[in-house]
Amino acid sequence: MSLLFRPLFEKESSTYTYLLADVDTKEAIIIDAVDNTQQRDIDLIEELGLDLRYIVETHIHADHITSSCPLKQRFRNAQIVFGAANLITCADILIKDGENLNFGSYQMIAMTTPGHTNGCMSYIVDDKVFTGDALLIRSCGRCDFQDGSAEKLFDSIQKIFTLANETLVYPAHDYVGRTVSSIGEEKQFNEMIGDSVDKDEFMRRVNAMDLSLPAKIHVAVPANQVCGTKIMADRT
Amino acid sequence: MSLLFRPLFEKESSTYTYLLADVDTKEAIIIDAVDNTQQRDIDLIEELGLDLRYIVETHIHADHITSSCPLKQRFRNAQIVFGAANLITCADILIKDGENLNFGSYQMIAMTTPGHTNGCMSYIVDDKVFTGDALLIRSCGRCDFQDGSAEKLFDSIQKIFTLANETLVYPAHDYVGRTVSSIGEEKQFNEMIGDSVDKDEFMRRVNAMDLSLPAKIHVAVPANQVCGTKIMADRT
Numbered sequence: 001m002s003l004l005f006r007p008l009f010e011k012e013s014s015t016y017t018y019l020l021a022d023v024d025t026k027e028a029i030i031i032d033a034v035d036n037t038q039q040r041d042i043d044l045i046e047e048l049g050l051d052l053r054y055i056v057e058t059h060i061h062a063d064h065i066t067s068s069c070p071l072k073q074r075f076r077n078a079q080i081v082f083g084a085a086n087l088i089t090c091a092d093i094l095i096k097d098g099e100n101l102n103f104g105s106y107q108m109i110a111m112t113t114p115g116h117t118n119g120c121m122s123y124i125v126d127d128k129v130f131t132g133d134a135l136l137i138r139s140c141g142r143c144d145f146q147d148g149s150a151e152k153l154f155d156s157i158q159k160i161f162t163l164a165n166e167t168l169v170y171p172a173h174d175y176v177g178r179t180v181s182s183i184g185e186e187k188q189f190n191e192m193i194g195d196s197v198d199k200d201e202f203m204r205r206v207n208a209m210d211l212s213l214p215a216k217i218h219v220a221v222p223a224n225q226v227c228g229t230k231i232m233a234d235r236t
Numbered sequence: 237m238s239l240l241f242r243p244l245f246e247k248e249s250s251t252y253t254y255l256l257a258d259v260d261t262k263e264a265i266i267i268d269a270v271d272n273t274q275q276r277d278i279d280l281i282e283e284l285g286l287d288l289r290y291i292v293e294t295h296i297h298a299d300h301i302t303s304s305c306p307l308k309q310r311f312r313n314a315q316i317v318f319g320a321a322n323l324i325t326c327a328d329i330l331i332k333d334g335e336n337l338n339f340g341s342y343q344m345i346a347m348t349t350p351g352h353t354n355g356c357m358s359y360i361v362d363d364k365v366f367t368g369d370a371l372l373i374r375s376c377g378r379c380d381f382q383d384g385s386a387e388k389l390f391d392s393i394q395k396i397f398t399l400a401n402e403t404l405v406y407p408a409h410d411y412v413g414r415t416v417s418s419i420g421e422e423k424q425f426n427e428m429i430g431d432s433v434d435k436d437e438f439m440r441r442v443n444a445m446d447l448s449l450p451a452k453i454h455v456a457v458p459a460n461q462v463c464g465t466k467i468m469a470d471r472t
Contacts (some may be wrong), residue, residue: 007414008413008417009391009414009415011247037413040412040414044414047421174278176271177244177245177246177276178242178245179242179245179415185283185284236241
């Protein structure tokens with residue numbers, strides 16, 4: 001029993017895509033795949049002879065377009081997975097808190113972590129948690145669009161913080177080139193929500209973020225609500 | 237006994253910096269640290285309470301300036317490590333093929349892998365090999381400056397390929413966002429030097445690369461030959 005694990009980076013939106021597989025059975029999962037890098041990901045999956053079973057999204061992204069649909073067109077065994085709170089019809093599986101997906105000897109456990117968007121999920125595999133835009137390294141997701149809620153995000157991060165301190169944290173983004181952290185480290189050093197930050201202070205910090213909208217939001221959100229299909233159709 | 241391992245990415249030159257530490261003793265090594273991201277790296281080392289022992293370079297880089305000297309100024313226990321073939325005086329240790337550096341319960345084993353430059357080293361820690369610009373993911377380093385030699389690089393990569401197939405390959409760069417490969421995978425899929433490429437064909441491929449010079453080469457190489465000190469002096 002051995003886990004293949006490949007973090008992959010998309011420079012334009014600083015997005016991490018994660019490819020995981022059981023080395024023995026070749027069954028695989030990909031998390032947050034991006035359209036710009038779909039050929040890289042397809043090549044890798046094919047070279048490694050992986051049997052892609054699940055194309056998983058942590059949430060409906062606003063900063064890039066997913067490659068879920070193109071990947072599904074190429075890998076016919078794969079099912080597209082979103083959190084159940086996302087009101088979309090292109091997903092094959094709308095997963096709920098605590099539900100599992102199996103790939104080979106491994107399990108991916110879903111955890112609802114709303115706040116950045118209402119449909120945000122985190123996923124646990126082995127000693128790793130994929131936190132999407134809920135918990136970032138030393139930071140957290142913004143909460144000012146797509147039914148975001150700083151109050152909910154506080155509770156979600158507390159839920160993530162119930163994992164063991166040694167659990168490795170793999171976020172959907174990092175803008176300064178960090179690739180991984182740990183639960184213990186984020187409890188201690190996260191600048192938005194450390195051990196000493198209460199909900200009111202967290203909400204104040206999140207609401208003070210004052211970020212401009214992602215450049216692609218008006219294209220990316222509608223495209224991602226249909227798993228990227230419309231954009232692909234436009235391009236062909 | 238547990239290894240802390242943090243790959244870190246510098247976007248401008250697509251360079252990977254690697255921070256490794258023994259979780260118990262906190263003794264740490266950093267490989268190929270970059271000046272642009274030195275504050276990020278200093279913050280991380282300090283937050284984690286690491287005792288930085290070795291600041292290791294795979295080679296004299298031509299595309300970015302090292303942060304070796306600034307790191308050493310901050311972390312006084314640390315020694316700067318270069319391969320012995322590099323004719324520089326700023327290194328504390330000029331390491332030879334097969335020599336080890338210890339950090340806590342872990343060992344880093346040095347391996348000469350000339351070709352991209354004559355002083356190129358790879359380093360083995362645990363199940364990982366840090367290949368610098370010798371072996372890249374699906375590619376390899378260029379050989380057209382700093383005493384590069386495609387013939388030597390062929391032999392160096394064959395030497396790297398004697399490692400177990402499961403060994404994880406962490407290069408100094410990847411330009412399309414891949415972060416890790418394996419020896420078995422590179423033997424099979426490397427586009428420059430797979431199992432079926434002989435030395436003549438490899439040399440032909442390397443010589444056909446036809447790349448423009450790195451934008452920073454005339455600043456970076458002299459700066460890196462003094463471990464980054466002159467540049468730091470200019471900036472203060």
